[in-house]
Amino acid sequence: MAMETTKLSIQNLNLWFGKQKILNNINIDIPENKVTVILGPSGCGKTTLMKTMNRLVDLQGGARTSGKIILDGEDILNTRRDIALVRQKMGLLSQRPTPLPMSIFNNVAYGLRLKGIRGRKKLTPLVEKHLIEANLWDEVRDRLHDPASRLSIGQQQRLCLARGLAVDPEIILADEPTSALDPISASVIENQFFKLKENYTILLVTHIMRQARRIADKVVFMYLGEVIEQADVHEFFNNPKQKMTRDYLQGAFY
Amino acid sequence: MALCNYYRKRKLMDNLVGWWIRLMVFLVVALPLFITASLLSKSWLILGHISLPELLFSSVWRPLAGEFGFWPFIISSLWVTFIGLSLTAPVCLLSAIFLTYYGSRRLLGFMQPIIDILAGIPSVIYGVWGILVIVPAVGKYLAPMLGYESPGFSIMAGGIVLSVMLIPFVLNILIEIFRTVQHDLLDASLSLGASKWQTIKHVVLRKSFAGMISAFGLGLSRAFGETIAVLMVVGNVVGVPENLFQPGYPLPALIANNYGEMLSIPMFDSALMFAALLLMVVVVVFNMISRRTIIYLESRQ
Known part of the structure; x- marks a missing residue:
């Protein structure tokens, strides 16, 4: 080993x-x-x-x-x-998905904003990158600004993963x-x-x-x-x- | 055979209970309709004599001459309610946040009975306290400080007393709402590196926004209809007040002060019933608007 x-x-x-x-x-x-x-x-x-x-x-x-x-x-x-x-x-993924009460995009951008990254231009590529990383991008690319609660439970959990990965x-x-x-x-x-x-x-x-x-x-x-x-x-x-x-x-x- | 009997009895009981329940539900639904209908029928007389816009927007109140303009009462009610709610809102919001997220559990346990006691104090006592404390404070200090003259008994005094009365009511609802935000959600936000305040601002307040609207909506309805305490400090002078430090005359006070008196004046009785109807309609409309808002907001989340 x-x-x-x-x-x-x-x-x-x-x-x-x-x-x-x-x-x-x-x-x-x-x-x-x-x-x-x-x-x-x-x-x-x-x-x-x-x-x-x-x-x-x-x-x-x-x-x-x-x-x-x-x-x-x-x-x-x-x-x-x-x-x-x-x-x-440390990114946390809990038992039940915990989408924050905001859009899909903002859920991922939340942690990024907390790290001081602002502005659509900077955020958009990062949000995309992490949604791809969590294997969710293809399912949500057309509705990034829908409320996150409209996703299925499985999608919500992957969203939480993307959100966690976004804070690096x-x-x-x-x-x-x-x-x-x-x-x-x-x-x-x-x-x-x-x-x-x-x-x-x-x-x-x-x-x-x-x-x-x-x-x-x-x-x-x-x-x-x-x-x-x-x-x-x-x-x-x-x-x-x-x-x-x-x-x-x-x-x-x- | 005995079993068959048992089943028949059970069926009978089921039917009886079913009908009893239906009757009770019908009563609950019918009561507000019945009240509205009787108010409407009583105010029919004045509605037939004076047009609705004139009733609502005329400022001339001369019952002896048969002129009934409700604008002074409506505007007084709106101002008192507005002041009451806007003074209550920040106090309740911040204390509810503190008690649920910053204070210790022991503090909340200590505060909750106090809030309940405040909510249980009869409104006439708030009125007396208003006369003893708020009225002189407004007349001697607050109004002169802001460059107004005031007899003390004023829209402002009514609004302040009202805001104090609303605090326990709104605060209790807000605490309940904040407590229902799941812990997992807070953990999620914190684990992303948010501070406590950031978590409250972005997650708790957002998640409970619909609930907050409903809390304030309920407060609004209650404020609009509050009678005795406001009546005792608001001055009860008919006329559109020039400023908030002048006396006013809200709708509930009009009804409470005058009903049963001066009924020899034609249409006076009907005018008071119209005031009651107006009050009822406004409160129902407030309630409906806040309900629609909540449904809309919840669908957005």
Whole structure:
């Protein structure tokens, strides 16, 4: 296997909501330009972990953390920098598509404008580029100024992907991005991830084992706020070390 | 056999309940129609004697001479409502944003009962408070400061008292509306690098725009019809006010002050009913316009 560089490193991360401990001593290295899948049953802390990485967890009152999350040599959990700038390094794709209440064009242009890019002339080619990148351009080129809510759910999710890519992130955080989609839209998104990992580091949360097997390079298995096992995808599925992992893979508990 | 009986009973019950429900729904639908019809029939007399444009736009109000021009009352109502709503709107909007997105959950929990209490205070108490505080404040300070003379009892005093009364009403609706914006949507905007205020401006306000229109629309209807508190501070002098610091005489006050008196004057009774009809029509039209706007805006999203 080729040399891996670590893009994002989570070190001794703990997280409490009030008195309840949600994440317990998490240590994960996320390799650059790979798809890392966080696998685990519902309620195991996958989503919280993801929201900690781009600090959206700050918004939920009463969250307290300890440990480090290191991105490009900077501990983003305790940084003094404007958190909005850290968030722009990571594109977020959530469970259900979240089109902003504006036109298709403006949805993609939103992040660009936030980065200070103004004017139709500059925005138009960039919007086109990212819609192509998200495999949506051909379907919307004639109605860029329609409200985004008129798109189908699958198209909306690809729009959200385009919107996320437009801020030029280094990492894509995807939280069960296909769970609300039909199988065809889901496979479009999955195929997109294959292409995108050439340029981006992808972190995908899912509870679907087959999806993990299809697109993961590395798998992290979580249960009740703890990392049980993490390994290369072949290693993980063919030769799991932990008993709990084996049980989960055989569907013994959910 | 017993089973057959049971089914028959059940069917009977179903029918009974069905008809009961239909009757109740019919009542709810028929009531406003009935009220409108009786107002219309009562004001028929004056509508037969004086043309509608003259009734609406003439400023001459001499009941003894049989001249009924409602313009002074209409313009007073419009001004009081306008002032009330435009003072309320920014206060409610900003406090609702603060309480839902900036303040702690505990603060909102603390504020909500206070808002409910404010909403529950009888309007006559707002009126008394208006006489004690707002009327002198307008007469002694606000009007002279802006270079006007004012007896205190004025359109401005009515508008200010009204705006205070509207705050809990509009604020409650706005808080509800802002809370329904999904968290995912905020997360999406923030993760693209937007600041909190940018997210509120571009996402929350836009998403709740239709709801905001309806909140203000409801406030408007309520303001237009508010009677006692406004009546107590507005001065009740017939005449088109020269400026906002002069007394006015809104429509609800006209009805409340005069109904049951001076009924010996021909057509006076009918004139008051016409005022009531006018009030009703305006409120219904306000409501319909804001409803249409909401439907339009929602289809645009």
